[in-house]
Amino acid sequence: MLRSLKRHYMEQLARPGLTGMFVNPFYFARRELLAGMSELGKELGGRVLDVGCGDRPYENLIPAKEYIGLELDTPESRTRGRADAFYDGRSFPFADGSFDAVLCNQVLEHVFAPDEFVRELARVLRDDGRLLLTVPFVWDEHEQPRDYGRYSSFGLAALLARHGFELLQTRKTAADVRAPFQMVNAYLYKITVSRNPYVNLLATLVLMAPLNVIGTLLAWVMPSNPDFYLDNVVLARKAARPA
Numbered sequence: 001m002l003r004s005l006k007r008h009y010m011e012q013l014a015r016p017g018l019t020g021m022f023v024n025p026f027y028f029a030r031r032e033l034l035a036g037m038s039e040l041g042k043e044l045g046g047r048v049l050d051v052g053c054g055d056r057p058y059e060n061l062i063p064a065k066e067y068i069g070l071e072l073d074t075p076e077s078r079t080r081g082r083a084d085a086f087y088d089g090r091s092f093p094f095a096d097g098s099f100d101a102v103l104c105n106q107v108l109e110h111v112f113a114p115d116e117f118v119r120e121l122a123r124v125l126r127d128d129g130r131l132l133l134t135v136p137f138v139w140d141e142h143e144q145p146r147d148y149g150r151y152s153s154f155g156l157a158a159l160l161a162r163h164g165f166e167l168l169q170t171r172k173t174a175a176d177v178r179a180p181f182q183m184v185n186a187y188l189y190k191i192t193v194s195r196n197p198y199v200n201l202l203a204t205l206v207l208m209a210p211l212n213v214i215g216t217l218l219a220w221v222m223p224s225n226p227d228f229y230l231d232n233v234v235l236a237r238k239a240a241r242p243a
Contacts, residue, residue: 046100
């Protein structure tokens with residue numbers, strides 16, 4: 001029973017459902033990303049590369065025939081996560097046009113040379129292949145010191161266009177009152193987090209869960225605001241080069 005509860009709790013931290021509203025400090029951010037991935041992940045298929053795969057949280061949402069995880073080659077990534085291959089921070093260890101689709105989830109903000117990185121995404125993707133990319137717009141500094149940028153929808157579109165991508169669909173997550181509520185919870189998490197998971201859970205239940213509930217209720221009655229949101233979720237196509 002205890003093991004089952006722990007498994008459910010960990011699932012709610014990564015892919016929150018209703019229970020996540022009460023136990024996940026990042027409920028709005030994670031739930032909205034999950035919704036975007038559930039919807040647009042269906043557009044990927046064939047041989048898929050997950051860049052910055054971590055523990056591959058969305059793999060079961062992608063109808064891939066072959067799914068390959070790629071990570072930056074560090075001691076941490078060698079011992080944590082589920083990568084199949086590693087790269088040196090500059091070039092991916094794959095031939096041109098090796099993949100039918102590429103997934104890049106919450107990675108671009110940690111890349112100091114975004115043009116070089118997006119050029120590599122395009123290089124390993126076949127012509128007319130699909131790219132599913134997510135990146136924060138409003139968020140706190142995280143995974144310090146490797147947190148280098150935030151992207152507006154316009155900046156992201158310009159960056160992708162420079163490397164031959166055509167936008168097919170875009171999503172702005174939590175583009176309403178939930179965004180500021182999530183920012184307050186992120187602040188509360190940073191000032192209360194400890195090494196004790198039980199203390200963290202108690203802080204979430206007492207301080208952050210009420211804000212998750214209030215933010216959810218207010219989002220039903222207050223207008224949206226497309227200029228203030230948490231994350232960009234973008235589906236793009238690599239345009240074929242002229243013959």
